[in-house]
C-alpha cells in the first residue's frame with residue numbers, strides 16, 4: 442500500500458536529521474531545502490540516496506535538481 | 521618448468537612522503553578564481569594545498585618520497601629489485617616514471633612499471649607489490665604514489681581547480697614470516713568512465729562532481745568492508761582508516777558507515793588537497809610522523825577514483 446503524505450514526511454524528517462542534524466520537526470512540506478533548511482547540494486545527494494532505499498524509488502541526479510521543497514520530494518515519491 | 525618459491529608473507533617496512541614547499545590557501549585561489557574559503561571548506565574540506573613549482577616534476581616528488589621511505593626502512597638501494605609507481609599525471613607517455621625514479625635513487629636495474637588506476641592507484645600498486653613478494657617475483661619493492669595534478673587542471677574551472685593538488689607518498693614492501701598486508705578487495709565501474717576524465721593531450725581534468733559523490737558515498741562502503749572481511753579483521757579492530765583524500769564529506773560518509781570506533785580517520789585533505797594516487801601514503805606517512813598511529817596497529821587503506829576504480833586492503837602499520 443502506498444504511504445500517506447504524513448508517513449513519508451516523518452521518514453524524511455528522520456533521514457534529514459540523521460544526515461544534517463536539522464531537527465526532524467523543522468522538516469515541513471512548504472520548506473525549501475537550500476534557502477530555508479540550509480541544506481547544500483551534496484547533502485541533497487545523501488538524502489536522495491537514503492530516500493531511495495527507504496521508499497524504494499529512483500531519484501537520479503537530473504531529477505534531484507528539480508526537487509526544491511520537502512513537498513516536491515513527497516510528490517515525487519508518491520508519483 | 522620451474523616456478524619460484526615466494527615469501528610466506530609481505531609487509532610494509534616503512535613509509536615516506538614529500539610535499540612541495542609552496543602552500544596555497546583558499547583565499548589565495550579566490551584572488552583569481554570565483555570561489556571562497558567558506559565554499560571550499562564546507563563542500564570539500566580543504567583549507568590549503570601544496571603545488572609544485574614550474575621546474576619540479578612528478579618524478580622529482582616521487583624521488584623525494586621514495587628516498588625517505590628507503591632511508592626509514594634501513595634497506596639500501598641494492599636490496600630493491602622492483603619499483604612500482606602509481607600516477608596518472610605523467611607528462612610523458614613513455615618512458616614511464618618507475619625506471620627513472622629507480623635510477624635517481626641508485627636502484628640498479630630493478631623491474632620497473634607504472635600503475636594507472638588514478639586515485640586508487642596506490643592500493644593497486646601495493647597489492648601488486650605484495651603479490652610479487654609472495655610469489656617470489658621480487659624481494660623488496662619500492663611503491664610510490666606521485667602526482668603533479670597542477671599541470672592537468674584548467675585554472676579557470678573552479679569546480680576542479682580548488683580540489684586537486686601535488687605531492688608524493690611511498691612505501692617499502694619486503695618479505696616477512698608473518699603477513700602484514702591483507703588481501704586486496706578491488707573493482708571498477710567502467711560504465712562511469714566519463715565521470716572523471718582527461719580527454720586527451722591538450723585537455724584538462726573534468727568531472728561530474730555529483731555523480732562521483734553519489735557513487736563514492738554509496739558504492740564504496742561494501743568494498744571497504746570486503747577488504748576487512750578478506751583479511752579477517754572486524755572494523756572495530758582497526759586503529760586507522762586511511763581512505764583516498766578526495767573530499768572530507770566522502771571520507772566522513774564512508775567512515776560513518778564503516779563504524780570503526782577505535783580508528784583514527786585520515787583527514788589529510790584539509791592541508792594537502794586531493795593528491796590522487798599520492799594521497800593515501802602521504803596521509804598515513806604524515807600520521808605516523810605526528811605519532812597519531814602506533815606501530816603494529818591495523819590500518820584500512822582504501823583508494824577510489826577515475827575509471828571508475830577502487831581498491832583497498834588492511835595493513836599492519838610499520
Ligand SMILES: CC(C)(COP(=O)(O)OP(=O)(O)OC[C@H]1O[C@@H](n2cnc3c(N)ncnc32)[C@H](O)[C@@H]1OP(=O)(O)O)[C@@H](O)C(=O)NCCC(=O)NCCS
Pocket residue numbers: 481482483554555556559560563564639678679682716727728729730732733766767770794824825826
Ligand atoms: C566537486 C564538488 C565539490 C562540487 O560540489 P557540488 O555541490 O556537487 O557542486 P555543484 O556543481 O552542484 O555546484 C553547487 C553550487 O556551487 C557553485 N560552485 C561550484 N564550484 C564552486 C567553487 N569552487 N566555489 C564556489 N562556488 C562553486 C556552483 O556554481 C553551484 O552554484 P549554484 O547552485 O548557484 O548554481 C562535489 O560534487 C564533489 O566533491 N564530488 C566528488 C568529486 C570527487 O571527489 N572527485 C575525486 C574523486 S577521486
